[in-house]
Amino acid sequence: MSNVTKTAAPPAAGRAAAKKELPEHFKAYKHVWVFVEQERGQVHPVSWELMGAGRRLADRLKVNLAAVVIGPEGQPTRNAALESFCYGADLAYLVSDNVLSNYRNESYTKALTELVNTYKPEILLLGATTLGRDLAGSVATTLSTGLTADCTALDVDADGSLAATRPTFGGSLLCTIYTLNYRPQMATVRPRVMPMPERIVRDAARIIIHPLGLVEDDIVTKVLTFIPDRDSETSNLAYADVVVAGGLGLGSPENFRLVRELAALLGAEFGCSRPLVQKGWVTSDRQIGQTGKTIRPKLYIAAGISGAIQHRVGVEGADLIVAINTDKNAPIFDFAHVAIVSDAMQLLPSLTAAFRARLLPNSRARIAV
Numbered sequence: 001m002s003n004v005t006k007t008a009a010p011p012a013a014g015r016a017a018a019k020k021e022l023p024e025h026f027k028a029y030k031h032v033w034v035f036v037e038q039e040r041g042q043v044h045p046v047s048w049e050l051m052g053a054g055r056r057l058a059d060r061l062k063v064n065l066a067a068v069v070i071g072p073e074g075q076p077t078r079n080a081a082l083e084s085f086c087y088g089a090d091l092a093y094l095v096s097d098n099v100l101s102n103y104r105n106e107s108y109t110k111a112l113t114e115l116v117n118t119y120k121p122e123i124l125l126l127g128a129t130t131l132g133r134d135l136a137g138s139v140a141t142t143l144s145t146g147l148t149a150d151c152t153a154l155d156v157d158a159d160g161s162l163a164a165t166r167p168t169f170g171g172s173l174l175c176t177i178y179t180l181n182y183r184p185q186m187a188t189v190r191p192r193v194m195p196m197p198e199r200i201v202r203d204a205a206r207i208i209i210h211p212l213g214l215v216e217d218d219i220v221t222k223v224l225t226f227i228p229d230r231d232s233e234t235s236n237l238a239y240a241d242v243v244v245a246g247g248l249g250l251g252s253p254e255n256f257r258l259v260r261e262l263a264a265l266l267g268a269e270f271g272c273s274r275p276l277v278q279k280g281w282v283t284s285d286r287q288i289g290q291t292g293k294t295i296r297p298k299l300y301i302a303a304g305i306s307g308a309i310q311h312r313v314g315v316e317g318a319d320l321i322v323a324i325n326t327d328k329n330a331p332i333f334d335f336a337h338v339a340i341v342s343d344a345m346q347l348l349p350s351l352t353a354a355f356r357a358r359l360l361p362n363s364r365a366r367i368a369v
Contacts, residue, residue: 022183023181026181026182026183029121029183030063030122031066032057032061032064032066032121032125033065033068033121033125034050034051034054034065034067034084034089034125034126035047035050035070035124035126035127035132035135036067036068036081036084037126037131038069038071038080039131043083044127044129044191045191045196046127046128046132046192047067047127048087048196049127050125050126050189051067051087051089051197052194052196052197053154053189054123055088055197057123057154057162061122061156061160064090064091065089066093067080067084067085067089067092067093068093069081069084069092069093069094069096070095070096070100070108070112071096071100071101072096072101073096074096077094081094081207085202086199086200086201086202087199088197090206091206091207092207093208094207094209094210095111095211096209097111099214099216099219100212101223104221104223105138106220106221107214108135109135110212111214112135112139113142113143114210114212115210116139116143117143118210121183122183123184123185123186124139124184124185124186124187125154125188126186126188127188127189127190127191128150128151128191129191132188133188136186136188139186140186143184145179145182146177146182147186147188148166148177148179148188149166150190151165151188152174152189152193152313154187154189154194162178162179163176163178164185165177167309167310167313174309192238192296192317193294195296195317236269237269237271237286237288238293238294238295238296240295240297241268241299242263242268242298243263243269243270243271243295243297244259244262244271244301244303245259245271245272245273246259246272246276246302246303246304246305247302247304247305247306248273248275248276248305249304249306249325249326249344250304250344250345251304251345253276253279253280253282255345256272256276256282258303258344258345258348258352265352265359270286271286271292271295272287273287273311274287274291288311288315289311289313289314289315290309290313290314293314294313294314294317295314296318297319299318299320300320300321300322302315302322302323302325303324303344303348304344304345306325306327306330307331307332307333307336309331312331312335320338321338322337323336323338323339323340324340324347324348325342325344326342327341
């Protein structure tokens with residue numbers, strides 16, 4: 001397949017210089033699709049974030065935006081399709097069957113590939129969740145098309161091709177990838193990379209119901225029971241309004257308690273940069289960056305984090321970034337809104353004390369009322 005990185009102009013005979021001419025049988029592929037991920041009646045928020053991104057792409061291409069909803073029979077699955085219109089969908093494709101009650105790669109791949117082969121979208125977007133990554137890879141392989149994973153930006157170029165941008169080489173570079181001469185063009189996007197669009201109440205438009213034609217005996221894997229992840233609520237970094245994070249500038253794992261203390265006082269989540277996970281100071285569910293969590297809080301306080309591109313990709317959507325670092329030339333100061341050149345181990349205790357003096361009396365007053 002023809003995944004190509006867009007760089008400086010190569011020699012005329014190079015692959016990047018290939019003319020973007022679709023084979024005739026792919027010219028019927030139109031419209032932008034977003035896979036609406038739902039499990040046990042709950043839609044993953046990344047689906048609505050992707051609807052906003054998909055709406056922009058569809059408007060630029062002057063085509064329809066469609067939601068794809070796959071799940072068990074019943075009102076929750078239908079509600080997911082209806083809700084998609086409130087986030088900009090022009091139509092929805094619905095596959096509902098009780099063999100889809102639990103996610104299994106085989107059944108969901110069959111449903112989604114059948115939809116693609118029947119209705120022919122030019123762009124298909126999925127969330128880069130555990131489910132979305134598994135499904136996207138399987139569908140792309142089955143359809144023999146290209147897939148760009150963990151994108152941080154989506155656009156279309158002058159000839160209408162999807163331009164999917166993602167970090168590469170360990171997060172040190174950003175590259176824009178095209179899928180030439182194959183359809184659909186597929187991409188996954190991690191939660192919180194794209195802004196959540198405004199929900200606007202709209203009447204349901206067209207819903208196309210597609211039969212699955214699959215029985216339980218056709219599926220090799222079986223779900224015997226469902227065991228919820230008891231640690232699923234331990235870290236809620238992706239959707240926290242305030243996040244405090246620490247990096248190697250803290251000097252030792254013992255000093256990371258300063259980050260935890262400030263986060264606890266603010267009612268915030270705490271996180272860290274990749275080196276702290278690699279050293280075993282903090283668990284991986286707290287890592288922020290391209291290979292960790294992508295966050296979009298109202299306030300992000302980064303203490304002792306240099307801010308290499310791998311970390312920048314994970315935080316640059318924050319409304320307010322406050323960076324503390326002893327190095328005035330630290331990369332994080334290039335994109336922070338407030339830059340404080342100071343030793344985090346000295347500033348964090350002072351910052352915590354200042355917040356405590358300001359917040360706790362007000363908290364008591366609110367409780368008294």
